[in-house]
Amino acid sequence: MKNISRLFRFIKRAFSSRRKRFWMHATLGTIFIFLLIGFVVQVFSRLNFLDPVGDALKDIEVTDLVFSRLRGEPAADEHIVIVNIARLDRRGIAEQLRIINKYKPRVVGIDVLFEGEKKEDPMGDAVLAEVLSETNNLVMVSKVNDYDEGSDGYRQLEKSHPMFSRYGVTGHANLTTEALSQEQYKSSRMFMTKPIVNGEEELAFAIKVAALYDPDAAKAFVDRSNDTEIINFRGNALGGTGGFGNKFYALDVADIFRENFTPDLIKNKIVLMGFMGEGFNDLTTIEDKFYTPLNPQYAGRAFPDMFGVVIHANILAMILNKDFIDTMPAFISTVVNILLCFFNVVLFSWIYFRFPLWYDGVTKTLQLIETFLLLLLVILFFHWFNYALNFTLGIASILLASDALEVYHSVIRNALTDKAGRLYFLEKKRRNQNL
């Protein structure tokens, strides 16, 4: 009791000068707002079955808005041709590849894992193996599995059956997503560049393709030395839905079999073969389809908009065009967000004391303006510099500041000072002593 009394006397002395009081309250107000944010996040994370909005919103980044609505339209990529394998069996894929090889592509990437031998169609396996052996600059996909926290690496590298994977090189096709399995809902914004598998690096599929096509561009990308990279999405391809469709040359099964394309489309280009639906007019198949920032519905769950092979094409285009995205380091982001909050607390506190009748109206208006301006800053930095600012916490604190500060000043501040906020038991004790 004595100690609590001493604590209150100390705080009272600390608040003795008016100016000191103001800055002290501004600091405490800032802390209070971040504590409130933390509390709200904790509560809603435990009650998230009651919060479908929060659940949906946690899946977006502000830069999703930029990708889906607000950036300048990127040019189509002319290095890459995406070929749909649809539901063709191995013999069909072999026939597609045989036709493609006639037109002498520079690199061929196959976004298919051929697991095991097909006992019911050994001829199909034989033909596929033969065609793969004849393919120049071939890259096949692999998959890293079984993460080991101890070594911060993976224990297993899954490849196609050796009769196929012995040709060409492999690159992992894993995409960072919240899905626990291939069949679940999955969104994609980033990928691992070079995970370690049993002590060895396995570069990403797109990096391996780029390395064969343009070694300098691939090296410039790898030299960034980032373990993960945000995908700078250029656009979709025919057969995909969503924003910025049609940024890659794309050929369907019939186009290949009928050779309904000009020879120079494939000559010296990169050909990526993968699944893009049962045909280009198939808009309902969602196998290997992801939700990306290009989705027109940027918040909340929506129909997935991009096939995996097209995501790899986007990564590849990013590497070849040196169109990387840099992100604000976490430490700087934290400092900037704290300063943003502090600045607003100071401003709002000043308004609270100087213009109490105008407090609600003015602060709400300022909140809106600041939010729009910060969002604009994020967009412009992204558009001009491919730099992702992170003001999420700062914006959240601004949006909470007005109401949170009212709670702070009217309840917490008064409880800490001698303005009608004395704890009842201290008052009672004093009365008893006086008696």
Next chain:
Amino acid sequence: MKHLKTTTAVLFFSLLITPAMAQDFVFRVLANNGDNQLKVPGQEDSWRPLKTGEKLKADDEIKVVGEAYLGLIHHSGKTLEIKKAGNYQAEELSSQVKQGANSVMEKYADFLISKISEEEEDVVKDYKKYQNATGAVKRALSKATALKVLMPQTSTVMGPQVTLRWIEAGLAKPPVYLVTLKNEFSQTIKTIKTREPFITLDLREDVFKKQELVIFDVQVVGKKRYKSDEYGIKRMAGDNSDQIKEELATFAGKNGGDQAMSHLLKAMFFEDKNLPLDAITAYERAIALEPEVAEFKLLYSRFITSQKF
């Protein structure tokens, strides 16, 4: 001085010419879905199928058909999608691309305005406006997807037996294929249904005996979009056929008969004589007789891989 004038003149004219030469097309076809067509000026009546990668000049006209889709890349790098059926001049489309440019600030302002002025949706209250989905599926006619037959568009054969193989349709449920055989006047002479992705014809049959050319196509029964182009089998002329038979007899020697090795030898012979359909027939027979022999499959795979059709 004289040289300077000449050099200046050459440079001046090359500056004029170079931009024109550098841009010899307005659009290039990025992606093409459907029976879209192209007409080039000067060829009034000839619409022809549009190819992906094709370059379009200002005067070219394109026809987007039915529910088709066309993606174009402008020479500036911008792209344009056409989803509505109709005829379009390349030059008119080019002007659309130039007009469409929006700065980021304009897009942001439009976005804010749209969000501010957006009316809140109330699906329950305004239910009559929200009836765009049904619980049924549509099965519309759509462009046929090709079934690829493993042979050139037209192939000369010695026969008498010919195996025609095609790439499977890749459907979840194993399909039934319908092979329609016609004479050179496009009259149907025979139809064959099969669940296998191949058939073997005997050209000695009465229905084929008098035909110099047999045209056929393959389609999946009940799924019109899975259909092949038309292919032609030309019977080899009598003299040539006799000569080939003689050479084959010499080549095969004592290895005649219905053994796997003899068919393999025949396959290699036909391959050498550039008779791909006869070669395929012989390889298929060899593998059918000895399915466990991996080398036969390897040789067949190499043969297929090396073909130019």
